Amino acid sequence: MAVEADPAARVDWAEATAVALPSGPGLPPVADDPRAERSFDPQDLPELIGQAGFLVSVDRAELLDALPLAWPGGVPHNSLAADVFYLDVLGVRPDPAQRGEWLAALHHRLLSQGTDSPAGESAVQLAAELAAAADLPWRTVWSRWFPTGRSGLVRAVPGPVETAEPGLLDGRQVVVSQDLDIPDEDVDAGIVPARTSYVWDRATGELLSGPHRRTAHQATAPAVQAEDGWERLSWSQGRLRAGGVACAPRFPFEVTGGVRSGDDLLLAGTNGLFRIELLAPVDPDGPAWASEPLVEPLAFEAPRALPPEASAPTAEWLAGPFTGSWQPSADELPEGLVDPGAREFLSRIGVPLAAGRGTLWTSQLPEEGLAEWDQESDEDGGTRHLYRLGQWLGGDLLLDGARGEVLLEDYDGDTEHAATSLTAFFVMLRLFCDPGRVIRQVNRRYAAEQVDRWLRTVDAEAVEGSWHVLLHEQHDLDPGLWGEEK
Secondary structure (H helix, E strand, O other): OOOOOOOOHOOOOOHHHOOOOOOOOOOOOOOOOOOOOOOHHHHHHHHHOOOOOHHHOHHHHHHHHHHHEEEEOOOOOOOOOHHHHHHHHHHOOOOOOHHHHHHHHHHHHOHHHHHHHHHHHHHHHHHHHHHHHHHOOOOEEEEEOOOOEOOOOOOOOOOOOOEEEEOOOOOOEEEEEEEEOOOHHHHOOOOOOOEEEEEEOOOOOOEEEEEEEEEOOOOOOOOOOOOOOEEEEEEEEEEEEEEEEOOOOOOOOOOOEEEEEEEEEEEOOOOOEEEEEEOOOOOOOOOOOOOOOOOOOOHHHHHHHHHHOOOOHHHHHHHOOOOOEEEOHHHOOOOOOOOOOHHHHHHHHHHEOOOOOOHEEEEOOOHHHHEOOOOOOOOOOEEEEEEEEEEOEEEEEEOOOOOEEEEEEOOOOOOOEEOOOHHHHHHHOOOOOOOOHHHHHHHHHHHHHHHHHHHHHHHHHHHHHHHHHHHOOOOHHHHHOOOOOO
């Protein structure tokens, strides 16, 4: 079954494979050069790569070597070619004799796409064909995992999963996942971390209930009876171990823990949770996957077009990564706010309510409204009113009531351009804080360059200033977005 048979993706083989190989008397043979002989024509790769029989038989190194020849402009985003590329940069590089490990990891990425779209259905079908055709050492039973490098409208689990606990709920075998949530007042006071838990059917991975939020003062999750017979796994020296012994397959650094009962494993980490079954004994002495490539990959991911939602943003789209919106009526707006574009944005779309995402804090707006921050004389001898939207990048985010420009004021009272308008600022923030993707060390540079390219189409001047810090300099300002490595 071919899932990427796009004739338009083909390249001119004569040009793409122009490789200068040694020749002439006295020179060493070139038979060991992987480009000298191929088992397939790279121009056919867009069709071949979606066939289970091809994936089972092809040499992994040869496949990777052919990616930049088949897609010289970069592998398409959210494609099977991109999955192959990201498995490599995540360190999944077994020896040829252990190719089953690579196929099991690819099967996992395919199954993790779900069946909510035609592309996802095709991927899941290909995963089933792989499982039937290959000798896999382990198999993913179900997945609520969001693979690094992919993007989508939503994620099955919004954030990292700290624990996945098996249990019984009304006689039904379930899994309770627990993950960190947005800080609340108890977290800010240092009393207790807030957690959000979900209850999943253990057999199918179906979401049964949640999210259930637990703080210092209340617990809303159903009472799940603990189940004995499971051994806890923790990440140590690049492997999942119990009692110091590696007893789970090799995974990239994203998988941080889980539990095991015989050949049944429930695993969790930065991108969600999933269940696997062991089909062969685990090699406890196998080295961990490398956390980053030893050399720069030849392949890369192609740039993506600006999402169409950015050209005509809606309140729902802008508020996607946040907790809601503050949408005042026209009568609630201050008289000094005279810019018609700003007034229309506030009353028709509203300001997303952020609690630290993208370093923005606007949660005070429902109670305080647009508080006047300062008054300044303008060039025409009139008065310009500045209103405080919230806090961003550690400074105060201000709205120029006369021009609608968004400004960032630092501790010294100096202001710099943050966006030409409220619409531009919050479109840029939405693109920056896209909830439908996972960023880790292996794709940070691509993600930053991609968002940089998008933001420049909205407001190039702002990208040269304050936004540059977020995109290219201080990823630790929002580690929840950019990802933290162990």
